[in-house]
Amino acid sequence: MPTLIKNIKELVGTRNESKPLRGAALREQPSIVDAWLLLEEAAISDYGSMSSIPASLANHPSIDATGCFVLPAWCDSHTHLVFAGSRENEFVDKIRGLSYAGINEKGGGILNSAKKLEQASEDELFNMAWSRLQEIARLGTAAVEIKSGYGLSLEGELKMLRVIKKLKERSSLSIKATYLGAHSYPEAFRNNHQGFIDLIIREMLPVIAHEKLADFIDVFCEKGFFSVEEMETICRAGMAYGLRAKLHVNQLNSIGGVAAGIGLNALSLDHLETMTPEDISLLGKSATIGTLLPSAAFFLRMGYQPARELIEEGAAIALASDYNPGSSPSGNMNLVISLACIQMKMLPEEAIQAATLNGAYAMGLGEETGSITRGKKANLLITRPIPSLAYLPYAFGTNLIDKVMINGEFIH
Numbered sequence: 001m002p003t004l005i006k007n008i009k010e011l012v013g014t015r016n017e018s019k020p021l022r023g024a025a026l027r028e029q030p031s032i033v034d035a036w037l038l039l040e041e042a043a044i045s046d047y048g049s050m051s052s053i054p055a056s057l058a059n060h061p062s063i064d065a066t067g068c069f070v071l072p073a074w075c076d077s078h079t080h081l082v083f084a085g086s087r088e089n090e091f092v093d094k095i096r097g098l099s100y101a102g103i104n105e106k107g108g109g110i111l112n113s114a115k116k117l118e119q120a121s122e123d124e125l126f127n128m129a130w131s132r133l134q135e136i137a138r139l140g141t142a143a144v145e146i147k148s149g150y151g152l153s154l155e156g157e158l159k160m161l162r163v164i165k166k167l168k169e170r171s172s173l174s175i176k177a178t179y180l181g182a183h184s185y186p187e188a189f190r191n192n193h194q195g196f197i198d199l200i201i202r203e204m205l206p207v208i209a210h211e212k213l214a215d216f217i218d219v220f221c222e223k224g225f226f227s228v229e230e231m232e233t234i235c236r237a238g239m240a241y242g243l244r245a246k247l248h249v250n251q252l253n254s255i256g257g258v259a260a261g262i263g264l265n266a267l268s269l270d271h272l273e274t275m276t277p278e279d280i281s282l283l284g285k286s287a288t289i290g291t292l293l294p295s296a297a298f299f300l301r302m303g304y305q306p307a308r309e310l311i312e313e314g315a316a317i318a319l320a321s322d323y324n325p326g327s328s329p330s331g332n333m334n335l336v337i338s339l340a341c342i343q344m345k346m347l348p349e350e351a352i353q354a355a356t357l358n359g360a361y362a363m364g365l366g367e368e369t370g371s372i373t374r375g376k377k378a379n380l381l382i383t384r385p386i387p388s389l390a391y392l393p394y395a396f397g398t399n400l401i402d403k404v405m406i407n408g409e410f411i412h
């Protein structure tokens, strides 16, 4: 039976059609005050103002949303939520003064997670990832990108990607998989980069492509990890299998990853904590989406991403959680939105659209979700009664999401 929601204080993100929002367009968020919304067969069927609700709906059973906002559910376009074990020991090491890069050099960091992943069975990994998916769904996320990258071996990467495939099959969330074989050089290849790149290109990619285990390819382009040239080589090999690039660049250093990523026609360039004025201007002129991860900057005590400058240069920016055990052990998009407003000076409308519509486009789901558009999936949030939309990022740390609908079903 169709679901009708009535007396919505404000229905936010209503669009007849959608495209990625860049520059000033990011703050223009269409909405209808005092609205109704009809959902049918897991899709958004129709909506409008209560003053002109069709007579045929007048006696239809309905959910009353008096005082509440309804908006598209969060689209988290960058996570690493398949992982084994946690790394709060490193969190304490960092409190005591060690740096993120220093922890990685000591064999901690990504290598630490790789060791834990090696010991976990596919079923154990699946169960841990499944409970994280339930957790983010309750917090309002209905679409999510998940990366591999803690395998660092053929078996490990296949195990992660098969877990993601199973999550796709069993979950009502929309899920995209990204192959991040080039996350870190494993110990055995520390001094043999070419050997590991050969392993990625000759052994991992053909199996991953054959089993259709990935939608995108990613590389951690950073000093001490993968150079710009190494990233280009790996991405070109992935692109030959139809995997478009979504890349980790400019987290700790600006080493040319932005220009190279745009040259590769990357769908998104992610992190961007460390940007030169040239990087900002290049990204602003490109079709590539810049994905900002403020909770990673928060957790690692780094400077935040230059959201305002990017918007002024006309960039399309998305917000994502980076959910992972090392730099952002939280997949809470509500916190991401608050950080974006508080620390990066994004307007509430900008942050919400960056975390919905632009996030959807940053993982190839822009035509399916991210706005209140007829025909898109019924993925939405109903807030508790709140005075205004700005109250959502303002009251940080308070869960103001009352109900979450994913693919037409309310989740519990």
Ligand code: NIG
Pocket (backbone or CB within 6 Å): 080, 109, 110, 113, 220, 248, 251, 296, 322, 324, 325, 326, 327, 328
């Ligand atoms: O996006 N920076 C690279 N990768 C992850 C963190 C990985 C980890 O520390 O486990 C990130 O921040």
Ligand code: FE
Pocket (backbone or CB within 6 Å): 078, 079, 080, 248, 322, 324
């Ligand atoms: Fe990441």
